[in-house]
Amino acid sequence: MTPPTVALIRERLDVAYARISDDDRGAAEGVDSQHEEIDEDAEEAGRPIGARYTDNSISAWNGSERADYQRLLRDAAQGMVASVRVTAADRLCRDVREGLDLVDTFNAHEVRLFSVARGEYNLRRAQGRADFIADINIANKESGIKSERVTLARKRQARTGAYGGGIRRFGWGVPTGRVRSKCLNPKAPLDEREYVDVPVLDMGKPRADEADEIRRWATELLATRGNMAQLLAGINARGVLTVSQADGRILRRGGREVEHSGWNEKTVRRILTAPRISGHAVHQGQIIKWNAWPAILPEETRQALITLLDDPARVTTPGNTPKWLISKSRGAMCGQCDQDGMVTVRHNSKGPVYRCDTCNKGNQLAPLVDEYVGAVACERLSRPDLAELITPPRPDIDVTALREAMTAFQQKKTESSLAYARGSIDLEMLETVKAEADRQISTIRGQLAEAAADSPLVDFLGASTEQAAAKVWGSKSIGERREIVRLLMDVVVLKGDPYRLDPDTLVITPKRAPKAVSPE
Incomplete structure (x- = not known):
């Protein structure tokens, strides 16, 4: 029943107020149950309920705005309310200051307060006010003690490396072979509840397929200097499932089922930079146990990703995800103008073509150019001297x-x-x-x-033939391929036949290994 408006009120009403802090299913079963209790109590007292006020799934002591509670106070101040009935005092408030304000409002406008649990609080008498405030304090204390117990339990779990519960984290949860019974509708009557068997997971062990995917993300981001748009395009192209999608979870917002939104930069970033990914246990944002679980990524890789993703020089503005090997940012130069133009991909009647962004010349078919450049790259990647192009790791870094x-x-x-x-x-x-x-x-x-920061060329060290190199090349994302081409060669595009590729119109200059500096 919706609270009446001022225009419709002709006499003061006996009203009910119900609130529940957490309604996971959004079915309002908790508040409905409270209203049933209040209705029965009101009928027995001979004061039937004339209007209902309800705040569903809203806490009374975390600062959340309670719309119907505020409306109840406004209606009381306008002389519309004769009495308010609740199941218990803590349904109205859990803060003493708020309780005292409510007492002042109700006394000023002659509103009586009833509780199913205690009866009437005579707010005009000191004892009635003391009883109301005492009941608020008791509820506040019980909630605080419960919160402290939960906090301490979570801290103990983190210190011992035990899983603290909640939704499975991407990358973790290996099936143990056991199952447990799970109720699909725990708030339904006993004879209507439905149960299914779900696998029991070991949340302290990495899940092989998802852990490999995470390592692939880290490798690609380090190789492409943090190109998150390119990474997300590859994730979506491979059809990688989120935890909710993989586990068949139904997502609800406001009690309504919603579609899975898939991957985004925020989620990927959170996974890659969280201490858990390197096996560390965290409590309230602080690492309290190092190496509590097997690591998916080494700590130095996690720190490198944090540095990379926090770098203000990293390009984060939205734009078209690159689809071609030598366009603009990984760029081939135009060989026909004297303005240092770079080629980019445009579309004309022949399809996608490489064209200078300055003089608009070139018009080489992009698919044919990419195929040829990729073949040249694979030939270079299969040579035994490839290692000379790889910058050796820093042996001086401990x-x-x-x-x-x-x-x-x-x-x-x-x-x-x-x-x-x-x-x-x-x-x-x-x-x-x-x-x-x-x-x-x-x-x-x-x-x-x-x-x-490993070089993306490392994976090709064991490829002794062009076929073997081509197989590794095929496993790389377009972002990684673009970075490999940048490391291997400089490309200059000349004007060619608009319908076929003439290799002579692509001037490819292999990059040389840096000369070693001899100690003095």
Whole structure:
């Protein structure tokens, strides 16, 4: 029943208010049950309910806006309400200040307050007001104790490396071979509940197929300098399922079923940079146990990804996802103009063609050019001297020492915050310590990125034939192929036949290995 408007009111009504903090299914079963109890209590008291106010799935003590509660107060202030009936005091409020304000409003406008659990609170008498506030405090205390118990339990679970429950994380959850019974409609009457068997998963072990996918993401992002748009295009092209899609979960918002939205940059970024991906246990945003589980990505790779994805120089503006090997950003040069033009792909009557973005000359068919450039790349990738093009890893970087140093600086930030809270240091000193720690952490992340940034050419070292190189080439995304071409060669496009490819119109210059610097 919807609360009446002022225009329709002719006499003051006895009204009911119901609220539940968490309605996962959106079926309003909790508030409906409260209204049934209130209706029965009101009928027995001879004061039938004339209007209902309901706030479903809204907490009374986390600052959430309760629309019907506010409407109830407004209607009471306008003289529309004779009495309010609830199942218990904490349905109205769990904050003492809010409770006192409600008492003032109800007393000012002669509104009586009834509870199914206690009867009438005589708000005009000290004892009635004390009983109401005491019941609010008891509910507040019980909620606080429960919250503290849950927090401590979650912290213990994190410290021991135990899974804390919730939705399965992408990359984790290996079937154990056991099953458990799950109720599909736990709030239904006992004789109407439905059960299904679901597999029991070991959430401390990486799921092989999803872990491999995560490693592929990391490799591609490091190889393509953080090209997230290209990565997402590849994920969608391969038909990679999210956890909800893979596990057949039904998503609901506001009680209504909604479609799975698929992958996005925020989700991929969160997976790749979360401490859990390197096997660390986290509680309230802080790592409290290192190496609690097997790592999917090494810590140095995770730090390299954090550095890369936080780099302001990384291109993040939306645009067309590249589909061609040598267009613009990985660019081939135009060989027909003197303005250092670069070729990009345009469409004409012949299809997609490479054309100079400055002089508009060229018009070479893009599919044929890409096929030829790819063949040249595979031939180069199959040579035994490929290793000379690969920048060797930094042997001077001690990854373990850097990780320990980063942990020490993070601990220093925590200790300085505690010192400030105790009054041992002032705000200026706190900000100085944190700024220096952040600077050092940023430097360490940069060094870790250098240690983890493998060349995309590494996977071709075992390909001794063009056929073997072509097989590896075929497994790479277009973003990785574009980066490989950039590392292998410079391409200049001349004017050619608009209907076939003439290799002589593509000037390809192989890149040479950097000369070693001899020690003095």
